[in-house]
Amino acid sequence: MNILVVCDVFGDNTNGTMVAQNNLINSMRKRGHHVSILCADQNSMGQPDVFVCPNLNVGPFNSYVEKEGVTLPKPKRDIIEKSMEGIDVVHIMQPLLLGPKAASIAYEKNIAITAGFHTQAENVSAQFKLMGVEAVNKTLYKYFWRALYRYCDAIHYPTQFIRNIFEENIQYHTNGYVISNGVLPIFRKNPLAQRPKEWEGKYLIVFSGRLTDEKNQVQLMRAILLSKHKDKIQLVLAGDGPLKEKLIKMGESLPNKPYINFFTRPQVVDLMSEADLYVHAAVADLESISCLEAICCGALPLLSDSPKAAVSEYSRNTHCVFKCGDDEDLARHIDWFIEHPEESAQIKTLYNDFYKNYNFEHCMDRMEQMIKDAYRYHTEGHKKPIDLGE
Template identity: 30%
Template sequence: MIIVYIIDSYGEFSNGTTMTAVRSKQKLEEMGHEVRVVSVSNIEGKEYYQLKQRYIPIVTPVSKKQNTYFAKPDKKVLRKAFEGADVVHFFFPWKSAQVAIKVAKEMGIAVTGSYHMCPEHVAYGSGMGKFFSPVTWFLYKYFKHRVYKVIDRVHCPSPVMANRLKEQRYKNILHPITNGVGKQFFIDVDRPDNPEVFQILIIGRLSLEKRQEVLLKAIKHSKYKEKIKLVIAGQGPKEKKLKLMAKRYKLNVEFGFYKQKDLIKKIAESDLYVHTAEVETEGISVLEALAGGLVPVLANTPFSAPGQIFALDERSLFKLNKHKDLAKKIEYWIENPAERQKMSKEYQKFMQNFNIDTAVKRLYEMFVAAVHDEKIRLIEKRDSVKGYVKKLRPNKFKMAIVKTLYFIFMPVAIGFWYVFKGLRINGRKNIKEIRTGGIIISNHVHDYDSMMNACATYPRLAVYTAIPENLEHDSYGNFVRLFGTIPIPRNIEETKVFVSECTTKVKNGDLVFIYPEGNLLYKYNNLQPFKKGAFHIAHNAMVPIVPTRINFVKKKKKNGKYKKRIILNVGKPIYPSYYMLKRDSIDDLLNMSYRAMEILKESSE
């Protein structure tokens, strides 16, 4: 596969995104792929294509201080770089990406993007202060309108970033894939229980959002101030200010910007890792430090991924910008060396989930999926499947009317099933918690089990699937089609289109209802084997599976007689794995869903 990276500041190696690009390029090339780079960098080599720097009044002077540069798009350079390419992948939502998308689409090349440039980073870096919230809101909308709305698949460095985009109503297929940590960081170190000097390490750019000053204040107020040595690894606009603070507080602090070999040595020499950043899309430095066996203390903030992903318990979290709370957590780890040694192994083991080899393979799977999406668009234009495609896309005006009628009259149907059929629904809140699209699965045990599940999903109208014969039936076919039910495929071509269309529907926020068993066994008490289709779609769209199970039970009344009940239990959403490759993730989703539905039977007994 030939992959083209569009990344303005490729030559700036103090930038975490650039390091991610460099490492993934290297790994992809080791896998046998060709990776070309379009940037402002003057690195020599046949795979590098240089653009001129773009000057933006007011913005450029500020961005240069952050070692961030912008490229001036050149269509001739882009077309040359794209010749024979399979996929174009951009890292930043700047002008270069906007033009690259247009050129790639003209050439029929698949396009994917990354969301490394978190709007919160931009707001902090430009010193917006009290205007932080409206500025970030605007930037999310601006980036979406500028580049992300015209592509399908977006790489997010963490589930936290993916969730932020969902909150901002991005309709892309979001791939939360770690940037990964290399094998060289998994070092075996025999750290002393009670060192004479307790060394704390913090890594990252010395900028406003990283909040290194909180750590300086914490050490100042700690009873172990004289015992602690702090190593601040990084460079940036706040370096001078932090050095003055350290001097004023009379702290033992070492500043430096280290190459990889020296950084690994610093990790080996240290006893604790602290990360104070208020905004962080993932935190490569955290991955590296924890892989080296350091126990962390991380800021607990909604805009920073490390505290939400990497902390194994509350002892590794402190309240954002609360230096006294941070001091207490540091003192705990100094005073409990046995726990520190124990958790060091736990964190190092946990970091195996974030190894760079698996991360790059998952990134490659995203590229393959994007290329596959382009092929499906060509298949959809074939005469042999045009009729089937039309059935998968009901008229929008008609569906708007159906949804309105469904919203008004469905409560009557719910009342009917409740009073006359004895339907009881448990766990409806598990569906309400899903604000995005998802796949709902159920056992297939009744002619009207889709209606029962509709009672659970109300007020949302799910997209139901059925065998083509049901849509063409003389007596109830019109009723089935009325609610936008789509036919399951009959051949390989239709299967490809069906999976693609269901992926699009859940990407756009719909719930798609699928029977993984396939066959209807009337009032069957056990589960049949599951087919993989529903789980393939869930992984392809990176959306949750919501398991539901219908159980037919008899409840004993006070007079000794029995009354029939239909119990519909709704399980908690099951999300595709953040760590696993496609095949493993699909199998994992299937197995977890099967186990969940077994439990949903037990909860009715």
């Protein structure tokens, strides 16, 4: 099949959506499909099968956008139409600027459309310090529906959790497929991994993910300050993002200076293989591939119970879940794990087969089948929500 993947944000694997879209593109090509890309990444200009729209100039906000590590696309109809020549299915990654425009044009051209659900309302509202305002989040979900998802023959949800949230907000049962983005086989415990000498004798706590408000690294830092064992804790934040400087400044108050940096995949594997505890404190997270990767590498997880995050569903023991927003509760959980090494080791064994639920190739097989199903639905004349007046 000829598949066009539309990426509002495209480039290196610096966040979960980029990881998911790059994995999807590579996997569909591996399965024999011809995959083209529509994006606004100027560094990809001239590459085969890549169609590049210009960047959107937002004037005084350009520096803020750059700080977020993204470029905003300026949808150009002629480029979008060119990218769709000979295409069987258009797959859209996000409901931002480029995705909705591509969906409306694909609909006009009678091309089958699928889309992934990789953006929570909170990912957008957090940029304006409105993450906790439910009316704003509900409005955003309704916008996502009107702008993109009602055009789709099929929708990919990485978790049942986010499907439930979206369908509850739009009051509509979608033609959805719940398929994990999957965890690459590289993410397995490395028995040869060694921690740096400066961390020897420390209790190593790790958190992997974008450094943003919704990932909530600040709560983890505050909780470590409250820990009875703060002097022996070494914190590592694996990631990059707009809060990096703030977190570095906060880290100056900890007895042991946190290590905050972006890690390559092999480095993440070694880090998680050596971690004593992996803490995922996110307020909002629709699947959290970084959390899944950590657990698959053998890290013992301590997970946020936020109703906006899917991660608590990965828990296999009550000790592995803490109250999101409650610094003292998180500190108590950290202290319990430090003070109970034998019980911690026993709990860790509960996750030995965890990786089997997120077999990457199986997940990509299901993604391929979803795309094929959508093409069949479309060619058979099945009605889309927009055709039904939804």
